[in-house]
Amino acid sequence: MKPRDLGVRFAEADARERLRAIADVGTFRELAGPFARLTSPHLAAQGLVAQSDDGVVVGRGRLDGADVALAAMTGEFLGGSLGEVGGAKIAAVLERAVNGAVLVLDSGGIRLQEANLGILAVAEICDAIVALRERAPVIAVVAGRVGDYGGMAIALTLCSHIVTSEVARMGLNGPQVIEQEAGADEFDASNRVLIWRTTGGERRVTQGHADVLARDSCSEIAADVRRVFALPRNARRTSVERLRPIVDAAAATATITRHA
Numbered sequence: 541m542k543p544r545d546l547g548v549r550f551a552e553a554d555a556r557e558r559l560r561a562i563a564d565v566g567t568f569r570e571l572a573g574p575f576a577r578l579t580s581p582h583l584a585a586q587g588l589v590a591q592s593d594d595g596v597v598v599g600r601g602r603l604d605g606a607d608v609a610l611a612a613m614t615g616e617f618l619g620g621s622l623g624e625v626g627g628a629k630i631a632a633v634l635e636r637a638v639n640g641a642v643l644v645l646d647s648g649g650i651r652l653q654e655a656n657l658g659i660l661a662v663a664e665i666c667d668a669i670v671a672l673r674e675r676a677p678v679i680a681v682v683a684g685r686v687g688d689y690g691g692m693a694i695a696l697t698l699c700s701h702i703v704t705s706e707v708a709r710m711g712l713n714g715p716q717v718i719e720q721e722a723g724a725d726e727f728d729a730s731n732r733v734l735i736w737r738t739t740g741g742e743r744r745v746t747q748g749h750a751d752v753l754a755r756d757s758c759s760e761i762a763a764d765v766r767r768v769f770a771l772p773r774n775a776r777r778t779s780v781e782r783l784r785p786i787v788d789a790a791a792a793t794a795t796i797t798r799h800a
């Protein structure tokens with residue numbers, strides 16, 4: 541079924557609109573939505589107001605007829621950070637997916653206010669992606685204003701295919717963290733040209749770290765997701781398979797010396 545164009549740019553759409561735009565028309569169904577009251581138990585104690593969906597929207601929908609898991613992060617809530625509850629929602633839909641999944645990532649990484657619980661959530665998500673991609677595609681879309689950094693950038697690299705746009709940026713350490721740790725001389729986090737030249741969607745496609753550069757349009761991104769969903773495997777995964785026999789051959793001839 542032809543994806544619907546919501547008449548808005550993808551970057552301007554919210555998480556639910558993005559998933560509705562990607563799924564076949566009228567097929568997106570949210571699971572564990574706001575009325576399930578799955579809010580973070582950790583924020584109030586730190587003087588922060590929790591959000592009824594913890595910044596993550598998950599559900600099921602169809603992609604060219606195939607029943608798939610869908611998840612989208614909300615960049616506007618605490619910088620799109622991943623907490624315990626939002627992370628559990630993403631891991632849960634991935635673990636139950638059969639035909640594949642689409643993850644719309646818009647994340648400043650692990651939620652600093654939830655620390656190790658966010659790290660555990662990323663680990664569960666990564667585990668679920670690796671298990672699912674053995675039998676079905678896991679497509680990542682990074683086309684929002686935050687982009688994708690930190691823990692969810694690790695999850696990103698595990699996905700079968702990555703669709704991005706000029707609006708997006710992605711990397712392990714975000715500009716703020718690099719500047720904080722190494723100083724503004726090393727990386728000026730206020731320099732938007734520098735940020736997009738080094739970590740922008742277009743740059744990442746050129747480097748081979750993302751696969752498709754889409755226009756910032758709901759219908760074009762939905763079409764690109766369908767296109768890569770039909771492809772067999774991704775280059776990143778093939779690289780592992782190419783290197784594995786080399787490592788195995790070296791390991792077979794290596795002498796292991798036990799030190800007392």
Ligand code: COA
Nearest residue numbers: 618619621648649650651652689690691713714715716717
């Ligand atoms: N946890 C909690 N809050 C976060 C967050 C995180 N991981 N990432 C961003 N935020 C918050 C910011 O504190 C800010 O809050 P405020 O509006 O109350 O000040 C808000 O989200 C927006 O962030 P800001 O930095 O102002 O937006 P930006 O568009 O200029 O930059 C990033 C967004 C993601 C590029 C930038 O925040 C960044 O570099 N973050 C570090 C990413 C990183 O390395 N994460 C590693 C942790 S796993």
